[in-house]
Amino acid sequence: xxxxxxxxxxxxxxxxxxxxxxxxxxxxxxxxxxxxxxxxxxxxxxxxxxxxxxxxxxxxxxxxxxxxxxxxxxxxxxxxxxxxxxxxxxxxxxxxxxxxxxxxxxxxxxxxxxxxxxxxxxxxxxxxxxxxxxxxxxxxxxxxxxxxxxxxxxxxxxxxxxxxx
Numbered sequence: 001x002x003x004x005x006x007x008x009x010x011x012x013x014x015x016x017x018x019x020x021x022x023x024x025x026x027x028x029x030x031x032x033x034x035x036x037x038x039x040x041x042x043x044x045x046x047x048x049x050x051x052x053x054x055x056x057x058x059x060x061x062x063x064x065x066x067x068x069x070x071x072x073x074x075x076x077x078x079x080x081x082x083x084x085x086x087x088x089x090x091x092x093x094x095x096x097x098x099x100x101x102x103x104x105x106x107x108x109x110x111x112x113x114x115x116x117x118x119x120x121x122x123x124x125x126x127x128x129x130x131x132x133x134x135x136x137x138x139x140x141x142x143x144x145x146x147x148x149x150x151x152x153x154x155x156x157x158x159x160x161x162x163x164x165x
Contacts (some may be wrong), residue, residue, distance in 0.1 A: 003099075004019075005126040005128060019130045024156070025124040026123050026159075028121045030119045038123065038159060043095075044061070045060075045067075047155050050158035050159070053069050053070060053151075056068050056070065063096075066082065066084075069082055078105060080103075081103050082100055083098060083101055084098045093116075095114055096111065102134075103134070105140065106131065106132050113126070125156070129145075
């Protein structure tokens with residue numbers, strides 16, 4: 001399987017033809033304790049679960065696994081089937097990428113990467129998004145883009161909040 005969001009790459013050059021391409025990084029803090037916490041947490045779906053999502057099954061990230069992420073909003077839960085397509089674990093970079101499967105509200109891929117720059121620990125999120133094939137999700141796509149922006153802010157806040165303690 002090939003990942004379009006390339007979590008092992010320090011510089012992401014994928015043009016994202018046909019997808020909305022998005023990437024951001026945030027400084028979490030410094031130090032080995034933070035590094036250990038963040039790398040462990042990212043491989044346990046922590047970016048998602050600390051942002052209000054559920055992951056079933058809830059085990060660690062594994063290449064080829066097909067969990068269902070549940071998005072919870074306004075008293076509703078929306079199932080988001082995904083497949084983990086890449087996992088990276090090096091001394092300076094830990095993360096993963098998943099692609100959406102049929103039934104997901106959007107089509108694309110997302111990656112969550114914790115990496116170091118010297119003693120500084122950073123979180124990078126990469127995303128490629130386009131409308132899903134299913135008509136109901138295609139019609140909802142503009143609203144889903146708004147929901148995606150909210151989720152991204154939550155991702156960054158979830159890890160920064162822990163890092164600031």
